[in-house]
Amino acid sequence: GRYNISYTITDEQGRLAMSFYDNLYIAGGSGKEMEKQKVEYVPTDTLTIIPNATNYQPDDTCELLILAPFSPANGLVIFDCEGEISQPIQFQIKPEKDSTTVEFKISKDWIPGFTVRVELTGSIPRETETVNYSNRPAIATGTVSLEVSRDLYKLNVLVNTNETNKTYIPSSIIHIDVNVTQHIDKVPVDKAEVCLIVVDEAILSLTDHKLTNPLEIFYPNRPANTTEYHGRNRCLLFNMQDIEQFKKDLQQKQGENVRFAPHRMRCMKNKYNLTMPMAYSSRSLHGAGGGEPKIAVRSNFNPLACWVPSSITNSSGHVSFEFKLPDNLTRYRVWAIATNEKQKGLGEME
Known part of the structure; x- marks a missing residue:
């Protein structure tokens, strides 16, 4: 509410000095108190x-x-x-206008999106x-949230x-070919690192496991992470009677300076490091040992048929794999993860 404060000071010799402060407003209080006092901001x-x-694509306009809702405005x-926070853009809404257009270039640093x-x-x-x-003020x-395509960092x-x-x-020899190309211009990628994974489809169905595209891990969605503070929406609105009374009080006082401090918006930034480790484990393939029996007995039921952690593509973006299937009677899912310094890609086959 509003308060008029006066106070008296007595020095060591008993002399009095009086001072006062009128129209001091104390903010806060519950919603009911503010409604009772008819406080309006x-x-x-x-x-x-x-x-x-x-x-958008990077470098798009x-x-x-x-x-x-009002004009003129800054x-x-x-x-x-x-x-x-990137470099802000200033603009103006001209008098008697209700809209304007702002143009800017999309930066690749905003992949995959910004606010x-x-x-x-x-x-x-x-x-x-x-x-x-x-x-009145x-x-x-x-x-608004805008998306920026990840195609610049995507591999096919x-x-x-x-x-x-x-x-x-069961136990047959399989040959798998993997071809890696750029997503935008389809150019073969030389010296790309490829990881091959072949897993029993039945195990994947039981656990409902799905391999996440590494592009979404290394370039995740980036939400807004700033807090805005406004001072203008905490300015008290006077009614007409208060304004007239305030003018009269100012005229009665001499030597009093009324200062209005400008309010500025501040943005506080919280940074956090996103750590998303990727780990793969493998189990060795156990082949049949000893002499060949008259009746082939199935013994290798490893659900992980093949796991090659790293293999490099040639100048044509090609790499080949050869492995022996386990003895399972099932379907297999083949995953190939490709990456270079900045680009990522995922391919699969059943």
Whole structure:
């Protein structure tokens, strides 16, 4: 609420000195207390942001149509990519206009997405029939999330076998070919590292296991990670009677300076390190030992038919694998994970 404070000071010789502070407002209190005292702050309006697309490629031009609830106004466009704030863009809403367009280039550093936050400040007429009164402050905010394609870091991985008949007998020798190309221009990738995994489909069905594309692990979705603070929406709105009384009080006082401190928005950034280790375990393949029996007895039921942790592609983006199947009567799923310094890819075959 509002308070008028006066206080008296007595020195060692008994002399009095009096001072006062009028119209001190103490913020806070519960919602009921604020409603009882008819406390009203500057409201925060919502503005609308309409992008010209929902998904972008790096170096594309993004156009944002900003619909403002008031004009004229000054605005700021902030790019938030997991707490990393890029250079903001300033813009203006001209008088008697209700919208404007802001253009900017999409950076590859924003892959796979970022958040656009728009702040708008201005003034609007007070809700009163009395004329010749100054406008009250106004503020509006809005956000929109935009996606940036991962295609720049994506590898195409094609897994195939030379055999025309894909029904095999237990303990047979299998040949797997893997071809790695760029996703955008289909150029073969030389010296790409390929990991091959062949697993029993029955085990995967029991555990409902699915291998995550490494592209989504190394380039995960990046949400907004900043906290915004506004001072204008904590400004107290006076009614007309309060304004007239306030003017009279100011005229009665001499030598009193009323200072208004400007409010600024601050963004606090929280960084965290994302650690996503990938680990693969293997079990050795056990072949039959000793002499060949008259009746072949199935003994190797290893669900992991093959695991090659690292193999390098040639200049044609090709690498071949050869392994012996276990004795299981089942279906197998073949996964091939390819990677180089920045690009990742996943291919599979049943």
